[in-house]
Amino acid sequence: MSKYFHSVQLDADRCCGCTNCLKRCPTEAIRVHDGKAKILSERCIDCGECIRICPHHAKKANSSTLEEIKGFAYTVAIPAPALFGQFNHLDSIDIVLTGLKQLGFDDVFEVSRAAELVSEATRSLIKDNKLKKPIISSACPAVVRLIKIRFPELCDNVMPLMAPIEVAARIAKREAVEKTGLDKAQIGVFFITPCPAKVTEIHSPNYTAKSEADGAIAVSKIYPELAHAMDHLKEIEPLGHSGLMGIGWATSGGEAAAMLGDRYLAADGIENVIRVLEELEDEHIRGVDFIELNACSGGCVGGVLNVENPYVAQARIQKLRRFLPVSLNHLEDGDLERMFWENELTYDADIFRLDKDISKAMQMMSDMEDIYNDLPHLDCGSCGAPTCRALAEDIVRGKAKETDCIFKLRAKIQNVYDQLKNTI
Amino acid sequence: MSNAIHLHYEVSGEDFTRAGEASGAVKKRLKSLGYDPDAIRRVAIAMYEAEINMVIHADGGYCDVDIYPDRVEILLADHGPGIPDVEKAMQEGYSTAPDNVRSLGFGAGMGLPNIKKYSDDMRIETTIGVGTNLYLTVKVNT
Numbered sequence: 001m002s003k004y005f006h007s008v009q010l011d012a013d014r015c016c017g018c019t020n021c022l023k024r025c026p027t028e029a030i031r032v033h034d035g036k037a038k039i040l041s042e043r044c045i046d047c048g049e050c051i052r053i054c055p056h057h058a059k060k061a062n063s064s065t066l067e068e069i070k071g072f073a074y075t076v077a078i079p080a081p082a083l084f085g086q087f088n089h090l091d092s093i094d095i096v097l098t099g100l101k102q103l104g105f106d107d108v109f110e111v112s113r114a115a116e117l118v119s120e121a122t123r124s125l126i127k128d129n130k131l132k133k134p135i136i137s138s139a140c141p142a143v144v145r146l147i148k149i150r151f152p153e154l155c156d157n158v159m160p161l162m163a164p165i166e167v168a169a170r171i172a173k174r175e176a177v178e179k180t181g182l183d184k185a186q187i188g189v190f191f192i193t194p195c196p197a198k199v200t201e202i203h204s205p206n207y208t209a210k211s212e213a214d215g216a217i218a219v220s221k222i223y224p225e226l227a228h229a230m231d232h233l234k235e236i237e238p239l240g241h242s243g244l245m246g247i248g249w250a251t252s253g254g255e256a257a258a259m260l261g262d263r264y265l266a267a268d269g270i271e272n273v274i275r276v277l278e279e280l281e282d283e284h285i286r287g288v289d290f291i292e293l294n295a296c297s298g299g300c301v302g303g304v305l306n307v308e309n310p311y312v313a314q315a316r317i318q319k320l321r322r323f324l325p326v327s328l329n330h331l332e333d334g335d336l337e338r339m340f341w342e343n344e345l346t347y348d349a350d351i352f353r354l355d356k357d358i359s360k361a362m363q364m365m366s367d368m369e370d371i372y373n374d375l376p377h378l379d380c381g382s383c384g385a386p387t388c389r390a391l392a393e394d395i396v397r398g399k400a401k402e403t404d405c406i407f408k409l410r411a412k413i414q415n416v417y418d419q420l421k422n423t424i
Numbered sequence: 425m426s427n428a429i430h431l432h433y434e435v436s437g438e439d440f441t442r443a444g445e446a447s448g449a450v451k452k453r454l455k456s457l458g459y460d461p462d463a464i465r466r467v468a469i470a471m472y473e474a475e476i477n478m479v480i481h482a483d484g485g486y487c488d489v490d491i492y493p494d495r496v497e498i499l500l501a502d503h504g505p506g507i508p509d510v511e512k513a514m515q516e517g518y519s520t521a522p523d524n525v526r527s528l529g530f531g532a533g534m535g536l537p538n539i540k541k542y543s544d545d546m547r548i549e550t551t552i553g554v555g556t557n558l559y560l561t562v563k564v565n566t
Contacts, residue, residue, distance in 0.1 A: 152461035278448065282468050353458035358493045359427060361457045366429050393456075 004041045005204040007061045007196035008048060012036050014058035019381035021050035021059060026270045027149065031394070032384040042351050045145040046197040047270050047295045048304035061196035061305060064215030066222065069104055072188030072214070074180050076172040077105040078165065079192040081112040081242070081250035082300040083219055084320055085313030087227065093247070093320065097239040099230035100192070103222070107176065108239055111191070112246030114168035116329040119245060119258035121161055121336045126259070126289055132156050134265075134280070134288050137255055139163045141201035142295035143273055144345065148206065151277050152347035160341045162207065164249065165191055165198060167339055169213035191216040194303030195296065207341035218305040243328040244321035251314045252299030256292040264290040269297040354396070364396040371395050376407045429453070429491040435475055435500075437484025440525070446487050447471035450496075457491070463564045466542040467496050473535045474500045474558055480525050481505065482556065495544075498560040506552040514540065 017035035029043035030050060037058070039050075051059040069075045077100040084093050097108045118139070125131050138144055138159045147154050162170075169189045176187045193199055193216040202211045248254030252268035265288045267276045273293045279285050296302030298310035306313065354368075355361040372392040383404040385391040394400035403409045431453070433446035451468040471487070478485045482504020490497040507513050514536050521531025540546050545561040 150455070152455075153465045281451075281465065282444075282447070282472055283465075284472075347461065349458055352456055354456050356458065358457060358459075362427060362429055362491070362493065365453060365457060369429070369431075 004044070005200060006039065006041060006044050006046055007063065007199035007203075008039065008044060008046050008051060009060055009062055010037055010039060011058045011060055014056045016056055016058070018056075019386075020053050020055060022381050022384075022386045024049050024053045025386065026274060027146065028386050028390050030386070031399075032381075042348075043149065045142045045149070045295075046195075046200040047142040047146075048196045049270060051196070051304045061199060061218060063193060063196070063199045063218040063221060063305070064190060066103060066217065066225070068215055069188055069190060073182055073186040074107075074176055075105050075188040075190060076107045076109055076176055077101075077103075077190055077192055078109050078111050078168045078172055078213070080165070080194050080198075080219070080300060080303075081110070081115065081247050081317070082194040082303060082306060082313065083192050084247065085250055085301050085317045086219060086223065086306060086308045087230065087316070090316065090320065092236070093240040093242065094236050094238055095230050095233065096226070098233055098235075098237045099226050101237070101239075102229035102233065103225055105190070107172075107179075109168055109172040109175070110240065110242045110246065111164050111168040112242035112249060113329045114171060114246075115164040115249040115255070116243060116246040116258075116327045117331055117335060118161055118164050118167060118339065119255065120327070120329075120331050121339055122159060122290070123259060124331075124336065125159075125161075131159065134285070135159045135290050136280075137290070137292045138207070138341075139249070139255060139292075140197070140294050140300075141206060142195075142197035142270070143293045144206050145197070145200075146270075146273070146295075147277065148345060149348050149351040151281055152349070153281055154277060155345045155347050157280070158345050160207070160345075161339045162341065163201070164246075165201070165213065166205070166208065166211060169211065170338070173212050188214045190214060192219055192222060193217065194219050194300050194306045196305065197295065206345065207343050209342060219303075220305050220307050223307050241328050242324070243326050244324040245327045246329065247317060247321050247324065250300050250317045252294050252297075252302075253292065254299065256290060259290050261289070263288050264292065266292040266294075268294040268299050268302070270295045354393075368392045368396045371402065374402075374408075375405055378407075380406075382406045427492070431489040431491070433487045433489070435478050435484045435486060435502075437479055437482065440479055443476050443479040444472050446489075447475055450489055454491070454496070460564045463496070463562055467498070467562045470539045470542040470560055470562065471498055471500075473539050474498075474560070476530060477535050478502045478504070480521050480530065485555075493564075495561055495563045498558075498562075500558045500560070501555065503555040506554060506556055507548065507550045508552060510548055510550060 015036045017032050022030045027043045029040045136157045191213045199216040202213045205211045245258045253266040256264040256266040301313035302310035354364045375388040379387040383391050454464045482502035485502030488499045516537045517533040519531045519533035543560040544563045547559040550556040
């Protein structure tokens with residue numbers, strides 16, 4: 001198995017080798033070689049931008065199927081709050097939760113409940129001044145992975161608390177063990193996910209050795225069956241136990257608003273996130289204690305595995321929240337301690353570094369600048385690298401050659417032609 | 425020196441919003457070299473402040489950056505008005521920035537003090553009516 005698990009995968013049959021994904025990838029993790037896109041595993045953060053942009057649907061996200069729940073004696077669905085924004089005319093989340101039980105789950109536990117606990121924990125840590133400010137939210141796994149490979153100085157600013165999905169999985173499993181008396185291994189906890197980054201997070205977590213969630217099913221995969229089940233409910237069980245604060249985590253700004261102050265900032269969309277991280281790194285952003293960052297535009301409702309337009313979903317979430325109490329979940333003894341990361345977030349220096357040996361790296365960079373100066377600077381992508389600079393880097397890394405550039409190739413052919421002409 | 429990487433950037437004085445492009449490009453290169461993260465941060469901040477200064481006060485100029493395995497040397501040169509009283513300019517809170525840039529959050533009088541704080545060596549050559557050369561060195565902690 002490769003060192004890095006990724007939910008985002010390429011369907012080679014559908015890929016026609018165009019440059020759409022190449023240009024869109026925020027970490028320059030895609031190359032097109034021999035007419036097919038390839039994802040550089042170590043650079044991919046599973047943000048899903050390539051899935052969103054590909055006109056040929058050649059990028060897909062691997063996630064669990066409903067079939068998998070049959071392998072467990074008892075199962076709990078833990079839906080992301082974004083799921084509640086996918087349905088028209090929804091009065092209460094209880095309808096969605098009862099519908100999930102109809103699909104075969106024995107119980108449900110909303111991730112929004114855990115989100116309220118994480119918010120309370122964050123507020124208490126900020127109040128006690130225990131964290132390096134500004135604190136960067138750790139909820140979006142694509143953002144955490146991005147920081148890990150590109151922003152060494154910011155690793156210590158990432159909030160060392162587990163994301164709501166992991167907190168929810170752990171509580172759901174513990175409660176199921178208490179309720180059924182079954183062994184932990186017989187209980188299956190499945191996250192209903194709006195994005196591929198969360199699928200990856202469950203398989204190879206950033207901050208714990210093993211996730212307590214046993215799988216993640218894409219919202220889009222479960223949607224047709226769930227919508228059908230919801231239309232045919234005989235009774236609606238009062239299962240929901242979230243306040244407006246937890247449900248609000250579905251959209252950008254929801255987590256930050258739950259900090260209950262005015263010293264926060266929320267940015268969404270991967271380009272905006274990168275811009276904020278760059279400015280944070282240079283210490284240009286001052287006067288904020290907390291920074292919420294979501295890789296998807298609009299927040300989790302913008303995840304590529306949803307079915308509904310993010311802004312429509314956002315409007316529905318607003319409506320659903322209207323008459324809910326503020327928060328229905330509160331920390332009890334030991335909850336906060338259990339939320340802390342088991343592993344520290346450390347910078348993965350190898351990903352973008354040219355070489356471990358600095359003098360070798362400097363030689364490579366110096367060659368790279370020369371090669372780059374000689375390229376056309378069109379960033380057309382025809383060579384299979386996203387930019388001329390990326391091609392220059394690939395060349396010094398021995399992964400590409402100068403004539404991969406069609407302009408260089410054309411000049412070379414012209415040269416050969418001219419020489420031949422002169423000899424005749 | 426043969427084993428240095430030399431970079432050159434023109435800093436435009438016409439478009440204030442483009443200030444910071446050179447320091448951003450240098451930061452990216454230092455990361456590719458696997459440079460010490462703390463040194464990268466200090467280079468980025470010191471150079472950014474100096475670039476902003478050049479745009480606000482001197483209508484732009486240029487920077488020359490030499491990257492060595494153990495240090496980064498930066499020259500920021502402009503043909504601006506020069507600094508009449510360097511000692512005063514070095515005081516925290518002292519600024520001659522115009523109101524339009526103050527409204528953007530600049531001109532807090534922390535530019536030069538911050539540059540000094542984040543660099544290991546700083547030297548200013550300034551002549552009234554001719555321009556200013558600012559020499560900076562940031563060393564890698566080993």
